[in-house]
Amino acid sequence: MPVVRDLRVLLRLTDFRRLLAVRLLSQCADGVYQVALATYVVFSPEKQTSPGAIASAMAVLLLPYSVVGPFAGVLLDRWQRRQVFLYGNLLRAALACGTAVLILASVPDWLFYASALSVTAVNRFVLSGLSAALPRVVDTDRLVVANSLSPTAGTLAATAGGGLAFAVRLVASDSDTAVVLLGAALYLCAALSSLRMSRELLGPDPERVQPRLGAALASTVRGLADGLRHLAERRAAARALAAMTLMRFCYGALTVMVLMLCRYAWTDGPGDGSEGLALLGIAVGISGAGFFTAAVLTPWGAGRLGPYGWTVLCAGAAAVLEPALALPFTPIPMMIAAFVLGLTTQGVKITTDTVVQSSVDDAFRGRIFSVYDVLFNVAFVGAAATAAMVLPADGRSAALVVAVALLYAAVAATMFRWNRAESAL
Numbered sequence: 344m345p346v347v348r349d350l351r352v353l354l355r356l357t358d359f360r361r362l363l364a365v366r367l368l369s370q371c372a373d374g375v376y377q378v379a380l381a382t383y384v385v386f387s388p389e390k391q392t393s394p395g396a397i398a399s400a401m402a403v404l405l406l407p408y409s410v411v412g413p414f415a416g417v418l419l420d421r422w423q424r425r426q427v428f429l430y431g432n433l434l435r436a437a438l439a440c441g442t443a444v445l446i447l448a449s450v451p452d453w454l455f456y457a458s459a460l461s462v463t464a465v466n467r468f469v470l471s472g473l474s475a476a477l478p479r480v481v482d483t484d485r486l487v488v489a490n491s492l493s494p495t496a497g498t499l500a501a502t503a504g505g506g507l508a509f510a511v512r513l514v515a516s517d518s519d520t521a522v523v524l525l526g527a528a529l530y531l532c533a534a535l536s537s538l539r540m541s542r543e544l545l546g547p548d549p550e551r552v553q554p555r556l557g558a559a560l561a562s563t564v565r566g567l568a569d570g571l572r573h574l575a576e577r578r579a580a581a582r583a584l585a586a587m588t589l590m591r592f593c594y595g596a597l598t599v600m601v602l603m604l605c606r607y608a609w610t611d612g613p614g615d616g617s618e619g620l621a622l623l624g625i626a627v628g629i630s631g632a633g634f635f636t637a638a639v640l641t642p643w644g645a646g647r648l649g650p651y652g653w654t655v656l657c658a659g660a661a662a663v664l665e666p667a668l669a670l671p672f673t674p675i676p677m678m679i680a681a682f683v684l685g686l687t688t689q690g691v692k693i694t695t696d697t698v699v700q701s702s703v704d705d706a707f708r709g710r711i712f713s714v715y716d717v718l719f720n721v722a723f724v725g726a727a728a729t730a731a732m733v734l735p736a737d738g739r740s741a742a743l744v745v746a747v748a749l750l751y752a753a754v755a756a757t758m759f760r761w762n763r764a765e766s767a768l
Contacts, residue, residue: 350488350492352485353481353485353488353489353492356480356481358479358480358540358544359480359481359489359493361536361539361540362473362476362477362480362493362540362545363492363493363496364536364539365428365432365473365533365536365537365540366473366493366494366496366497366500367496367497367500368432368500368529368530368532368533368536369428369432369469369470369473369497369529369530369533370470370497370498370500370501370504371500371501371503371504371507371529372432372435372439372504372526372527372529372530372532372533373466373501373504373526374500374501374502374503374504374505374506374507374508375504375505375507375508375522375523375525375526375529376439376442376462376523376526377501377505378504378505378508378509378512378522379508379512379519379522379523379526380459381602381623382508382509382512382519382522382620383446383455383519384397395731397599397602397603397727397730397731398599398724398727398728398730398731401723401724401727402724402727402728405463405720405723405724418468418709419468419471419472419475419709419710419712419713420475420547420566420706420707420708420709420710421547423542423543423545423546423547424472424475424476424545424546424547425537425540425541425542425543425544425545426542427468427469427472428469428472428473428533428534428537429534429537429538430534431465431468431469431472431534432465432469432530432531432533432534432537433530433531433534434465435462435465435466435469435527435530436527436528436530436531436534437527438458438461438462438465439462439523439524439526439527439530440523440524440527441458441461442455442458442459442462442523443520443523443524443527445458446519446520446523447520467713467716470716471709471712471713471715471716472545472709473493473497474494474696474700474708474712474715475546475708475709475712476545476546477489477490477493477700478700478705478708479544479545479546480544480545483701486697486700486701487641487642487645487646487693487697488642490693490696490697490700491637491638491639491641491642491693492638494692494693494696495634495635495637495638495689495693496638498631498634498689499631499634499635502627502628502630502631502634503631504526504529505624505627506624506627506628507525508522508525508526509620509621509623509624509627511525512620513620513621513624546705547705547706547709548705566710567710569707569710570707570710570711570714571714573703573704573707573710573711574703574707574711574714577702577703579650579698579702579765580698580699580702580703580711582651582758582761583650583654583694583695583698583699584695584699584714584715584718586654586658586691586695586754586757586758587691587692587695587715587718588718588719588721588722589722589750589753589754590657590658590661590687590688590691590692590751590754591688591718591719591722591723591726592722592723592725592726592750593661593665593684593688593726593747593750593751594684594688594723594726595722595723595724595725595726595727595730596726596727596729596730596743596746596747597665597669597680597684597743597747598723598726599726599727599730599731599734600669600730600734600738600740600743600744601623601626601677601681601738602623602738603734603736603737603738604672604677604737604738604739605619605620605622605623605626606619606738607619607736607737607738608672608737608738608739609622609674610622622674625678626677626678626681627681629678629679629681629682629685630681630682630684630685631685632682632685633681633682633683633684633685633686633687633688633689634685634686634689636682636685636686637685637686637687637688637689637690637693638689638693640686640690641653641689641690641693641694644656644690645693645694645697649762650694650695650697650698651758651759651761651762651765652762653690653691653694654690654691654694654695654754654755654758655755655758655759655762657686657687657688657690657691658687658691658751658752658754658755658758659751659752659755660683660687661683661684661687661688661748661751662748662749662751662752662755663748664680664683665680665683665684665744665747665748665751666744666745666748668680668683669744670741670744672738672739695715699711699712699715729743730743733746
């Protein structure tokens, strides 16, 4: 198969393998850390979690970095990306250790969220940098396959990290601190792994690096405006980002619904956190299998149908299958829905990454991917807030399921129209 052949070629590229190793370790640590936070906030027996509480937690963790994200992009276009991976992961390891201390000390929730917020702040730099650096280690002809393998492998690594955290949490009671420290150790490994690459390898080009932090910060607003103008001139990238944002919103709303179903509807009682946590772990694993399937199918699908055509197929499939599987509100159909939505959401993300990377100039990639990251956060938090207004305590809401299906259908219809318009040119 061409995809398998291209994957073999990619994995023979030393620099690509080294960048991939940094991504896998970083995102595995993210998965461990995020599950530690989720279980501490949502599944602790003493906490009676509501959709509003989940939305508030997501807002605290994500929304402030809708402001930081564009600043990160301007800096990524000036700082050496290898150094961002090194020092960013070292900092996250230290901050995660601080979170573990706060859990042991049973501090007020606001202080715990502040610590978690610090870790996720650095995450904006690392993830945007990984996407911006990928074209530096892969030729243009194999960029679609690289985007299938690299971000999807990172998502699978995060899923595996989450599974590891679930396992530790289920085997040992009151193990939130140990799980957070495991995440810190993985962040440290990611930092050390980045040292296998030279400082200059991942760009940006030396003449674009501004070593003075003050000079870089002073040009942030101007740089962001330039990046947005550049994006406006790249209509294909802007449209792909719009579609991906709506797909992310749908995925976020359904994530909150599944959290509430696992916590209350599918367990014997609100105090049975272990059973709900196990069900959530299964849902995450099945969704991860959907991500992996998307990595295999997307190069073929996008090659045959084009990026817009593949997005139409993914969004259309989600629009049809999501209500059919989710409306019974029972575990088995919902787990199948988790697979379908993992596949379709990741399939659209892979094509979006490729469209943005191939149509945006290298000098602007850091800024554009930071905007991309901001859109991800705002969509997810907005979805959580919407779900909080609609969902009952047990998570069963036919109105939310139908509304999400209509959004998927709108994405499919709009992308179909844009695809026909471009084909006619």
